[in-house]
Amino acid sequence: MKYEEIVHRCFRCGYCKFTSDYSDFNCPSYRKFMFDTYSPGGRMWLIRAWLNDEIKNSERFQEILFSCATCANCVEHCVFSFSEDLVNIFIAAREEMVNKGVIPPPVRDYFKNISINGNPYKEPADERGRWADKTAINAYDGQEYLFYVGCVGSYDERAKKIAGAVGNLLIDAGVSIGILGENETCDGNEVRALGEIGLYEFLAKQNINLFKNLGIKKIITLDPHAFNVFKNNYPDLGGEFEIRHYTQILAPLINPEKISLKRYEAKITYHDPCYLGRHNGEYDAPRDILRSIPGVELLEMEQNRENAFCCGGGGGNFFTDILGGGEESPNRIRVREALDTGARIIAVACPQCAKMLDDAVKAEDLNDKLEVLDIAEIVTRGLL
Amino acid sequence: MSSIKNVLSDIVGQDYVSNNPEEVYLYSRDPGLMPAHKPDYVVMPQSAQEIQEIVRVADREKISIVPMGAGLALTGLVIPQKGGIVVDMKRMNKILDVNERARYVLVEGGTSQGLLKAYLEKNYPRLRHSLPDAPPTATIAANVMIHGQGRLAQQYGFNSDMISGLEVVLPSGEICKIGSCSISPDWFSKGPPLPDLSGLFLGWFGATGIITRLALKLYPRKKLRDVEIFITDRENLVPDIVYEITHTEMAEDILVFTQPLPMMFKDNHHVSFYITGDTDEELEFKRKMIWDALHGFIKSKDGGFMSIPPAMRPTLLEMPQKSASRLADVKRGGGFEYSGPIIVVERYPECWRKLVELAVKYDLAYSGMVRIIGRGHCMMFGFAFTFNRADPDMMERVRNALKEVSEFALETGGVFWKPTVEEQKMAFKKMDTNTMQLMKTIKNTLDPNGIMNPGNWEVN
Numbered sequence: 001m002k003y004e005e006i007v008h009r010c011f012r013c014g015y016c017k018f019t020s021d022y023s024d025f026n027c028p029s030y031r032k033f034m035f036d037t038y039s040p041g042g043r044m045w046l047i048r049a050w051l052n053d054e055i056k057n058s059e060r061f062q063e064i065l066f067s068c069a070t071c072a073n074c075v076e077h078c079v080f081s082f083s084e085d086l087v088n089i090f091i092a093a094r095e096e097m098v099n100k101g102v103i104p105p106p107v108r109d110y111f112k113n114i115s116i117n118g119n120p121y122k123e124p125a126d127e128r129g130r131w132a133d134k135t136a137i138n139a140y141d142g143q144e145y146l147f148y149v150g151c152v153g154s155y156d157e158r159a160k161k162i163a164g165a166v167g168n169l170l171i172d173a174g175v176s177i178g179i180l181g182e183n184e185t186c187d188g189n190e191v192r193a194l195g196e197i198g199l200y201e202f203l204a205k206q207n208i209n210l211f212k213n214l215g216i217k218k219i220i221t222l223d224p225h226a227f228n229v230f231k232n233n234y235p236d237l238g239g240e241f242e243i244r245h246y247t248q249i250l251a252p253l254i255n256p257e258k259i260s261l262k263r264y265e266a267k268i269t270y271h272d273p274c275y276l277g278r279h280n281g282e283y284d285a286p287r288d289i290l291r292s293i294p295g296v297e298l299l300e301m302e303q304n305r306e307n308a309f310c311c312g313g314g315g316g317n318f319f320t321d322i323l324g325g326g327e328e329s330p331n332r333i334r335v336r337e338a339l340d341t342g343a344r345i346i347a348v349a350c351p352q353c354a355k356m357l358d359d360a361v362k363a364e365d366l367n368d369k370l371e372v373l374d375i376a377e378i379v380t381r382g383l384l
Numbered sequence: 385m386s387s388i389k390n391v392l393s394d395i396v397g398q399d400y401v402s403n404n405p406e407e408v409y410l411y412s413r414d415p416g417l418m419p420a421h422k423p424d425y426v427v428m429p430q431s432a433q434e435i436q437e438i439v440r441v442a443d444r445e446k447i448s449i450v451p452m453g454a455g456l457a458l459t460g461l462v463i464p465q466k467g468g469i470v471v472d473m474k475r476m477n478k479i480l481d482v483n484e485r486a487r488y489v490l491v492e493g494g495t496s497q498g499l500l501k502a503y504l505e506k507n508y509p510r511l512r513h514s515l516p517d518a519p520p521t522a523t524i525a526a527n528v529m530i531h532g533q534g535r536l537a538q539q540y541g542f543n544s545d546m547i548s549g550l551e552v553v554l555p556s557g558e559i560c561k562i563g564s565c566s567i568s569p570d571w572f573s574k575g576p577p578l579p580d581l582s583g584l585f586l587g588w589f590g591a592t593g594i595i596t597r598l599a600l601k602l603y604p605r606k607k608l609r610d611v612e613i614f615i616t617d618r619e620n621l622v623p624d625i626v627y628e629i630t631h632t633e634m635a636e637d638i639l640v641f642t643q644p645l646p647m648m649f650k651d652n653h654h655v656s657f658y659i660t661g662d663t664d665e666e667l668e669f670k671r672k673m674i675w676d677a678l679h680g681f682i683k684s685k686d687g688g689f690m691s692i693p694p695a696m697r698p699t700l701l702e703m704p705q706k707s708a709s710r711l712a713d714v715k716r717g718g719g720f721e722y723s724g725p726i727i728v729v730e731r732y733p734e735c736w737r738k739l740v741e742l743a744v745k746y747d748l749a750y751s752g753m754v755r756i757i758g759r760g761h762c763m764m765f766g767f768a769f770t771f772n773r774a775d776p777d778m779m780e781r782v783r784n785a786l787k788e789v790s791e792f793a794l795e796t797g798g799v800f801w802k803p804t805v806e807e808q809k810m811a812f813k814k815m816d817t818n819t820m821q822l823m824k825t826i827k828n829t830l831d832p833n834g835i836m837n838p839g840n841w842e843v844n
Binding site for chain 2: 009019021
């Protein structure tokens with residue numbers, strides 16, 4: 001297994017479970033299950049035990065490995081020099097399980113759907129660009145930027161609205177964008193995180209070739225997950241592009257010349273997506289946008305920025321639901337934390353977070369108290 | 385066995401009971417070097433009432449029961465020596481009350497040190513507790529059960545001295561309150577003016593009951609905190625240096641560290657003392673008092689103050705010190721273990737010489753970590769050796785070195801801190817017979833079926 005030479009170096013001290021001020025446990029799967037086996041240190045020790053044939057690949061072991069949301073809280077807070085590789089180690093263990101063909105059925109089904117349909121929803125490719133039908137967004141034809149929407153933004157009903165809001169704002173602000181529509185396919189971030197490296201490389205190379213053939217140099221992503229894989233993993237396969245998350249493009253455009261906003265009175269708290277924040281260090285652009293809207297009061301949750309608590313959707317859990325529901329599910333914990341700020345709106349910058357938190361608001365019966373909106377949707381409300 | 389799992393599931397919910405191989409594997413060992421023993425079940429209760437029911441089931445079925453905090457003692461104290469039920473306390477992590485004026489906090493038995501630190505800093509910035517340098521997952525209850533020491537040890541003693549009340553589930557399943565809380569709504573004293581019954585539970589590693597709530601004394605938190613390091617290369621002078629510093633009553637905490645690397649540290653003894661103050665004037669006054677107290681050592685050229693590099697100061701001031709955990713990866717192998725006998729400070733020179741001798745003998749990387757407890761009343765001398773988990777030979781050499789430390793500690797007048805099962809047996813051999821008989825009577829009276837963390841403090 002990749003990283004096998006590191007696995008035994010975990011002392012299991014548990015710093016990885018916490019926020020930086022130790023105010024709470026911040027590992028989503030540990031918060032959900034509470035057994036030490038579901039913590040990063042527990043995983044490290046169990047992976048070693050599995051490699052040494054001291055435990056078998058059981059359903060429980062699969063749940064322990066695949067419930068990791070790859071949120072990188074452990075990477076942020078582990079005190080050892082190998083901290084950067086913690087999520088990579090968990091992915092490598094998943095890869096080993098994938099190669100041995102013993103993985104949870106929802107993970108297997110996810111791979112199959114991506115492999116057959118290019119998306120996890122079993123939807124046809126020609127439906128992929130439908131979200132843009134009633135917008136002024138055109139197919140990519142040499143525009144400055146490719147606007148890459150991804151599977152969730154293309155097919156999920158809630159996320160399609162977010163894709164539309166982002167696309168319309170960018171067009172209105174004069175940003176030159178085009179989309180791939182039916183030619184777009186899965187970016188592979190979750191495929192990689194779930195350990196199917198062969199399928200990931202196939203998808204990535206397919207995308208890289210397509211982007212190169214179309215002369216694409218710059219990409220704006222809707223989804224931080226795509227942002228992450230394009231920025232950090234595609235270069236290893238020869239895919240060097242200028243990658244921006246849409247909030248990074250939008251933030252400097254909120255001005256009277258480009259996007260002028262009226263007063264919008266709202267108390268808003270912002271949920272940092274792990275793949276934008278901890279994985280890529282972008283904490284400010286979304287906040288800058290919110291602060292630039294007159295009338296918006298930005299209220300921070302206890303756990304924010306590098307200490308933000310994951311919604312539980314990362315690492316493929318959005319599709320496989322191995323973390324599962326219930327009162328202690330990460331998305332429900334997160335919306336309770338949002339409620340405590342006194343905010344009425346949870347702002348998100350990720351369609352997966354939007355959906356996860358939307359579901360949690362419903363489960364917590366907070367529909368009359370909290371609304372989950374993407375930053376682009378909030379900006380749209382403030383348009384003159 | 386499956387029916388017992390069902391019974392436990394009925395008590396805590398099926399999500400919080402496991403006999404899966406994964407939990408059995410992980411809860412059968414701690415990060416130290418003690419041999420693994422498998423539990424039959426791991427349970428995670430959320431209330432004292434649930435613990436009562438679990439204990440009653442264990443008593444009825446004659447199954448062992450082992451309460452566990454974060455499992456960080458390293459000496460195997462929560463490894464279930466005879467199988468049974470490991471009770472992971474971490475779901476009971478609520479801070480229940482803070483009495484600001486009486487300076488105490490009431491917490492549940494699984495509350496972590498880190499959680500309390502963060503809570504006080506946010507809500508009661510003028511209060512603090514004696515935070516140990518164990519990782520922040522360490523629980524407050526487990527720490528006092530092993531007589532841990534923290535940042536205020538030099539001023540106020542062992543963390544167990546700072547307890548001001550306990551709630552314990554007895555081996556019979558009854559809940560018992562210890563201290564003022566047994567009579568009063570206020571948890572200000574663990575015993576006085578009543579007979580102090582806390583000793584029936586503190587230091588027993590859960591062999592006499594499970595702490596479900598405890599009150600801990602809090603102390604003033606000053607606005608400013610700083611550290612100085614006085615260095616000498618003469619080990620014989622360390623007790624004198626400590627004596628002079630403690631005489632000033634100006635230090636918050638006094639540690640001595642000694643390690644072979646970097647080379648400039650080799651054979652030096654770094655007496656680190658921390659000072660606190662609400663104003664610069666207070667801080668400087670304390671600093672000057674201690675500087676003046678140590679002036680004689682400087683004049684005789686026996687020592688001097690280290691110029692602390694700016695990058696090193698935040699590391700030294702960090703609480704808890706992450707560097708204590710990082711020691712585990714010195715050999716890129718994720719392991720360290722230490723024996724930390726409690727011993728009078730005047731034995732520092734012998735301890736240090738033994739540490740170096742064993743490191744050479746067994747070819748090990750070492751660190752000496754000393755914390756002064758009380759105004760020089762005693763110290764914890766940590767003989768710490770790092771090891772590589774992937775190197776069985778190195779692990780065996782550490783075991784052998786620590787065995788020699790145990791023998792040395794007893795011969796030198798020390799008392800084991802958080803002793804392994806083997807060290808407990810060694811202690812009994814040397815212990816006053818009547819004391820041992822009293823411990824036996826207490827254990828057998830409280831736990832006649834011997835279900836509570838068996839193997840520990842077991843007088844045969």
